[in-house]
Amino acid sequence: MKENLLSKPIDSAVRIGHVHLKVADLERALKFYCGVLGFELQQRFGSQAAFISAGGYHHHIGLNTWESAGGSPPPPRSTGLYHLAILYPARAALADALRRLVNAGIELDGASDHGVSEALYLRDPDENGVELYWDRPQSQWPRTPGGELAMFTRPLDLGGLLKEAP
Numbered sequence: 001m002k003e004n005l006l007s008k009p010i011d012s013a014v015r016i017g018h019v020h021l022k023v024a025d026l027e028r029a030l031k032f033y034c035g036v037l038g039f040e041l042q043q044r045f046g047s048q049a050a051f052i053s054a055g056g057y058h059h060h061i062g063l064n065t066w067e068s069a070g071g072s073p074p075p076p077r078s079t080g081l082y083h084l085a086i087l088y089p090a091r092a093a094l095a096d097a098l099r100r101l102v103n104a105g106i107e108l109d110g111a112s113d114h115g116v117s118e119a120l121y122l123r124d125p126d127e128n129g130v131e132l133y134w135d136r137p138q139s140q141w142p143r144t145p146g147g148e149l150a151m152f153t154r155p156l157d158l159g160g161l162l163k164e165a166p
Helices: 026-036 091-104 158-162
Strands: 019-022 040-045 049-053 061-064 084-088 110-113 117-123 129-135
Touching (some): 026 040, 026 049, 026 061, 026 091, 091 158
Parallel strands (some): 084 129
Antiparallel strands (some): 040 049, 110 117
16 A cells, blocks of 8 residues: 555654745845844855855855846735744844844834744845744643644734843
8 A cells, every 4th residue: 555645744853944035136135134134144156146144054045136136026916935934042032133123224014922932024125024033942832721732923012022132
């Protein structure tokens, strides 16, 4: 009998390694991702592509203009990337990200407490959705009486978060 591969979960060590974004203007994208969010440039290919990361990794985010130089964002109600999510290691690190956004005058689309995580939502200069978040320890995740995950969406106290910025 043929084994149903869809019934087996993927290896629990699998991670999303990086995202590669098409951007209209590489310099503008670098000013946002490196200048505002604080990622570090790892490698650059002239004016067409750059690879950036946190902590010296080869790249968490690739930025390129190969098919998109001078282009416009996709129209509403079209398929594509909803958002990329950047996971911060602790609440204080997310607070630092919020401080950076406030100092740069970047508006948020939203800010939510999901029980399992706290998240900030915004747009990059190319209108790509960006989520900045941290995960609470799994032992603190909300669960139903039956043990199932019980995520929710509530407003995030931005003032309280900012107080934790280093």
